[in-house]
Amino acid sequence: MFGELIVPPSVIREILASVPPEPWIVARALTQPVVPLVLRANLGAGQSEALSLAMEIGAERLLVDERAARRVAGTLGLRVVGTLGVLLAAKRKGLIVELRPLLDQLLHQGFWIAPRLVKQALITAGEGGSP
Numbered sequence: 236m237f238g239e240l241i242v243p244p245s246v247i248r249e250i251l252a253s254v255p256p257e258p259w260i261v262a263r264a265l266t267q268p269v270v271p272l273v274l275r276a277n278l279g280a281g282q283s284e285a286l287s288l289a290m291e292i293g294a295e296r297l298l299v300d301e302r303a304a305r306r307v308a309g310t311l312g313l314r315v316v317g318t319l320g321v322l323l324a325a326k327r328k329g330l331i332v333e334l335r336p337l338l339d340q341l342l343h344q345g346f347w348i349a350p351r352l353v354k355q356a357l358i359t360a361g362e363g364g365s366p
Contacts, residue, residue, distance in 0.1 A: 236325055241292065243284035267291050276307045289313050319348065319356045326360050334360040 240260050242250070247262045269287045278286070282304040289297040290311055297308050300317040308315045316324075318341070325331045338353055357363055 236321070236328065236330060237296070240298065241288065241294070243281070243288045245280040245284050249281050263288060263292070265291060270311065272310065273307055276303060278304055278307065286311065286313070318346070319352060323356060323359055333362060335362050 238259070241263050242260060244262055244264055247256075247260070250256075250260065265284060265288055267287070269283050270290055273283045273286045276283075278301075282299065282301060285297065285299065286304060286307055288294070289308070290313070295314065296316050297313045298316055298321065299305055299308060305315050305317070322331065322334055322337055326334050331337065335357060338348070338356065342348065342353075
């Protein structure tokens with residue numbers, strides 16, 4: 236949907252732990268040290284490397300869901316999109332018919348999304364607001 240997903244090695248290790256590799260997921264190592272502001276934020280390795288890599292390559296968007304990482308991204312001037320944003324964009328583009336079944340599946344598998352965000356996403360998708 237967005238072309239390539241460029242990720243640092245630590246994220247590749249996390250992704251490959253749960254899903255097979257896809258051709259649109261491209262690994263790229265950092266060539267610069269992790270940005271000092273990111274180091275001070277005490278994020279996980281994947282988030283820290285993803286934020287720094289986004290800065291290094293001038294990424295158009297950063298895909299991240301965790302609130303702390305989103306705050307740091309905002310401080311760094313990075314445009315952020317999360318899982319809900321990706322799903323809403325997919326629905327707008329006609330790549331998915333309904334958002335609700337995918338949200339239900341994510342929630343069932345332990346992915347945490349604030350109930351107010353679920354409700355807001357369903358309303359935005361034209362699928363009502365009841366989680």
